[in-house]
Amino acid sequence: MTANQSPGQTEEIAQFFGDFESASRREDWAGYGEMFLPQFTNIYPVTVSTVAREDLVAFLPHRKGTFARAGASGVVLASLEVDPLDGRHVVARTT
Numbered sequence: 309m310t311a312n313q314s315p316g317q318t319e320e321i322a323q324f325f326g327d328f329e330s331a332s333r334r335e336d337w338a339g340y341g342e343m344f345l346p347q348f349t350n351i352y353p354v355t356v357s358t359v360a361r362e363d364l365v366a367f368l369p370h371r372k373g374t375f376a377r378a379g380a381s382g383v384v385l386a387s388l389e390v391d392p393l394d395g396r397h398v399v400a401r402t403t
Contacts, residue, residue, distance in 0.1 A: 321390050341368075346360065
């Protein structure tokens with residue numbers, strides 16, 4: 309744990325990703341969507357965009373086909389690294 313990281317922060321984020329994976333596996337799109345704020349920030353290596361929760365939920369049923377076309381059957385969280393930015397925000401790096 310680093311100076312900016314509160315106790316339990318990594319565990320809370322790990323729980324989020326566990327719930328995320330479980331909802332995805334069950335195709336519980338409404339439950340999946342409830343894990344996100346009405347608007348959230350999606351950060352890529354070179355861009356940042358705002359995504360509406362409704363847009364995410366609308367896309368989710370099509371995700372399985374997108375993975376299949378790419379030759380993947382889905383995703384599983386292999387590792388999680390949590391780096392605090394300040395007392396409230398973190399970057400969660402996943403593989």
